[in-house]
Amino acid sequence: MARAGLTAERVTRAAAELADAVGFENITVSALARSFGVKDASLYSHVRNLQELRERVALLAAEELADRIAAAVAGRAGKDAMVAFANAYRDYALAHPGRYTATQAVQPSPAVLAGSTVHVRTVELTHAMLRAYDLVEPDLTDAGRLLRSAFHGYVTLEANGGFRHTRDVRRSWERSLDGLHVALANWPAKDPCPLH
Amino acid sequence: MARAGLTAERVTRAAAELADAVGFENITVSALARSFGVKDASLYSHVRNLQELRERVALLAAEELADRIAAAVAGRAGKDAMVAFANAYRDYALAHPGRYTATQAVQPSPAVLAGSTVHVRTVELTHAMLRAYDLVEPDLTDAGRLLRSAFHGYVTLEANGGFRHTRDVRRSWERSLDGLHVALANWPAKDPCPLH
DNA sequence: TACAGTTCCTAGATATATTAGGCAAACGCT
DNA sequence: AGCGTTTGCCTAATATATCTAGGAACTGTA
Numbered sequence: 001m002a003r004a005g006l007t008a009e010r011v012t013r014a015a016a017e018l019a020d021a022v023g024f025e026n027i028t029v030s031a032l033a034r035s036f037g038v039k040d041a042s043l044y045s046h047v048r049n050l051q052e053l054r055e056r057v058a059l060l061a062a063e064e065l066a067d068r069i070a071a072a073v074a075g076r077a078g079k080d081a082m083v084a085f086a087n088a089y090r091d092y093a094l095a096h097p098g099r100y101t102a103t104q105a106v107q108p109s110p111a112v113l114a115g116s117t118v119h120v121r122t123v124e125l126t127h128a129m130l131r132a133y134d135l136v137e138p139d140l141t142d143a144g145r146l147l148r149s150a151f152h153g154y155v156t157l158e159a160n161g162g163f164r165h166t167r168d169v170r171r172s173w174e175r176s177l178d179g180l181h182v183a184l185a186n187w188p189a190k191d192p193c194p195l196h
Numbered sequence: 197m198a199r200a201g202l203t204a205e206r207v208t209r210a211a212a213e214l215a216d217a218v219g220f221e222n223i224t225v226s227a228l229a230r231s232f233g234v235k236d237a238s239l240y241s242h243v244r245n246l247q248e249l250r251e252r253v254a255l256l257a258a259e260e261l262a263d264r265i266a267a268a269v270a271g272r273a274g275k276d277a278m279v280a281f282a283n284a285y286r287d288y289a290l291a292h293p294g295r296y297t298a299t300q301a302v303q304p305s306p307a308v309l310a311g312s313t314v315h316v317r318t319v320e321l322t323h324a325m326l327r328a329y330d331l332v333e334p335d336l337t338d339a340g341r342l343l344r345s346a347f348h349g350y351v352t353l354e355a356n357g358g359f360r361h362t363r364d365v366r367r368s369w370e371r372s373l374d375g376l377h378v379a380l381a382n383w384p385a386k387d388p389c390p391l392h
Numbered sequence: 393t394a395c396a397g398t399t400c401c402t403a404g405a406t407a408t409a410t411t412a413g414g415c416a417a418a419c420g421c422t
Numbered sequence: 423a424g425c426g427t428t429t430g431c432c433t434a435a436t437a438t439a440t441c442t443a444g445g446a447a448c449t450g451t452a
Contacts, residue, residue, distance in 0.1 A: 003417070003418085003431070004430085005430090006430075028407090028408065029408075029409065029410085030407075030408060030409085038430090038431065038432090039431070039432060040408080040410085041410080041411080041412095041431080041432070041433085041434095042432070044410070044411080045430060046430090049409075049410070050408095104352070104353075104356060104358075107356065107357055138363050138367075138368070138371075141368065142363070142367075142368045142371040142372055142375070143375065145368055146350075146371075146372040146375050146376070148349065149346050149347075149349030149350035149352075149353055149372070150342060150345050150346040151345075152345075152349040152352065152353060153346055153349025153350070154341070154342075154345035154349070156345075156348065156349070157344060160300060161303055162300075162344070165337050167333075167334050167337045167338070171334075172334070172337065172341055175334075175342075175384075176339075176341060176345070179339065179342050179379040179380070179383060179384065180342070181384075182379045182382050182383070183375040183376060186378050186382065187378070188371075188374040188375065188378055199447095199449090200399085200400080201399095202399075202400085224438090224439065224440085225439075225440065226440085234399095234400065235400075235401060236439085236441085237400080237401070237402085237443095238399070238401070241398075241399060241400075242399090245441070246439095246441090
């Protein structure tokens with residue numbers, strides 16, 4: 001019998017594809033083994049267990065997402081950069097729902113995380129996107145959190161069918177980005193106006 | 197042997213508590229049966245299957261969340277209403293992580309959904325919260341989506357440990373709400389300013 | 393008290409994760 | 423080519439999960 005030629009990388013990649021096809025929470029070692037034409041137990045030579053497999057998919061997806069965002073933001077500033085960041089984020093999430101879910105559903109263990117700089121990169125990309133808005137800490141952190149939240153919330157709700165209204169989602173998204181831009185460009189002073 | 201006195205409601209309620217304790221995706225029929233001191237199969241007289249159990253928990257949580265929001269928003273308008281809505285939302289999600297996840301992870305089947313008006317109520321509450329901002333369609337829908345996204349994204353990232361920065365999360369949240377208020381109060385015109 | 397409906401049980405089929413231990417293919421070296 | 427070592431994949435077995443079928447026991451009611 002010829003061997004299947006498994007490696008941790010190939011297994012992870014197949015798991016990511018499976019996740020996009022059937023949903024991240026539905027990936028199983030069994031299904032993965034079937035797709036390779038091997039027995040379940042064979043995968044355990046390459047991946048410690050299901051948990052680690054999920055973490056690897058999460059890390060893979062986080063790297064891919066950061067790559068897309070980096071490419072989109074490069075050479076842009078201000079609203080342009082923010083919109084490019086947002087669209088790269090949303091496009092990836094909609095094109096790879098399983099992978100995207102992985103980035104949120106799993107916080108990789110320190111061991112798996114050690115080999116990657118993706119977390120730092122993401123923070124740097126967020127700061128780069130916001131640079132032209134001239135925010136200083138702690139406003140920078142606060143604004144970054146608001147944007148990440150809005151992006152994540154939007155694509156999650158959209159992917160889960162949370163937007164049932166007939167209003168076109170794409171246009172709605174663009175208008176939301178306009179709204180976020182207004183918030184960033186007029187980021188409120190420390191003590192919010194007590195009159196409103 | 198005295199009977200356990202199970203009903204669909206009691207089972208659902210116990211499942212919701214279990215979800216808050218161990219995470220929504222970790223609730224099992226077996227664990228639930230153990231907590232009642234009955235056999236697994238006994239639960240199937242009250243709930244069709246695991247899927248339906250999850251849908252029931254999701255519906256229960258959605259009702260509870262809507263109740264909290266309704267109480268918070270009552271008698272408030274403008275930014276006051278928006279902040280009250282947001283805090284009720286976040287407080288519920290942090291206090292009941294399993295239930296909150298259920299509201300997002302499951303879209304109840306038409307059958308389960310039929311007996312409830314929670315979806316309509318939620319839309320109405322959102323519109324009520326936004327009333328004082330004087331938005332007209334489609335801006336109303338767009339702004340509502342942005343807010344829901346930001347709220348959902350924020351509490352999800354917060355609950356998953358996505359905010360590792362030392363910055364105080366509670367204050368950061370309040371500042372994000374200030375930012376959203378700015379966006380709503382200055383909601384951009386149809387054609388966004390092409391200069392930015 | 394007998395009937396009817398419901399609650400809960402036993403037993404079993406199927407799927408999954410995971411471990412232990414073994415055989416044989418591939419690799420490195422002489 | 424021949425040798426040993428590593429490693430890939432296997433068989434076998436265990437534990438836990440969902441879910442079904444069919445039966446027994448409890449409940450309320452006529």
